[in-house]
Amino acid sequence: MTPSLETRDLTVRFGGHIAVNAVSCAFHPGQLTAIVGPNGAGKTTWFNLISGQIRATSGQVRLEGRDISSLSPSARAHAGLGRAFQLTNLFPALSVFENIRLTVQSRRKAGLSLFRMADSRKDLIRETEEILTRTRLTAQARAEVRTLPHGDQRKVEVALLLALRPKIFMFDEPTAGMSMDEAPVILSLIADIRKDPAATVLLVEHKMDVIRALADRIVVLHNGTLVADGPPGPVMASDVVREAYMGREIEDV
Known part of the structure; x- marks a missing residue:
């Protein structure tokens, strides 16, 4: 094998x-x-x-x-090949939701625009929401990553790995x-x-x-x-x- x-x-x-x-x-x-x-x-x-x-x-x-x-x-x-680092490697000024959505978009090769939220991108929103639920981050979805405590930032890292589907x-x-x-x-x-x-x-x-x-x-x-x-x-x-x-x-x- x-x-x-x-x-x-x-x-x-x-x-x-x-x-x-x-x-x-x-x-x-x-x-x-x-x-x-x-x-x-x-x-x-x-x-x-x-x-x-x-x-x-x-x-x-x-x-x-x-x-x-x-x-x-x-x-x-x-x-x-997906990796999470000892030091968080995120977009600190963006929300948790935006960090995950941009990662999903990147994997799907759908571009990296923050503003492409039309009906045609509902699939990206749906997948992002599923990952938020799985990683227990729904309540923090709109918070900027830089405002989160260290533990929640590490959860966002795991969420980004899941979004990559490695x-x-x-x-x-x-x-x-x-x-x-x-x-x-x-x-x-x-x-x-x-x-x-x-x-x-x-x-x-x-x-x-x-x-x-x-x-x-x-x-x-x-x-x-x-x-x-x-x-x-x-x-x-x-x-x-x-x-x-x-x-x-x-x-x-």
Whole structure:
């Protein structure tokens, strides 16, 4: 079975430093993979290579068997690779509704005008409203994104991913900076996405309780190298992971 997403010997060097070292890993639909490791392990850099923010020194990124290594980030997004960032990446002066609608329009190649709201665009409005409902943002639809608390801005990011209808969902520490009250909403949204058998979900996360609740599989990076890959139980119980890479965090949880 062809993986929905695959990296083959993916490598990037910054001067003499190898930040990601020949990482080969395949992902399949219906699976949520947590990517873990200590600070500086190369997790976010690997994500940046996959989504195109950084160009690889060598190796490939393949989407459904197609080599997309030469594509720009926007071209990869249109091909089905969707990513939410640690820092929100939104149109802050526009409303939540407008952010989502513009994303729907972009995916449908219907232009990006804020004023194309005629009857012919009722389909865009309808899809936007459905996404607002799914992400629990209906009450905030007319609010400017810059006025929202951090947790609601992260919800808007998830809404934009849904509007793109990607094949691959990539989340980089989605609950970073969120309060204990805000985080469960984001995790619930990710859990809903995970239920879709056609969706492939990648999650960079350091909170072990989140990983235990969501992950079907764990990939561990250390010094840019893949050192463990498998079901959560065996990976978290591995001596090499517990002692060398995760410290006492797993025991504490």
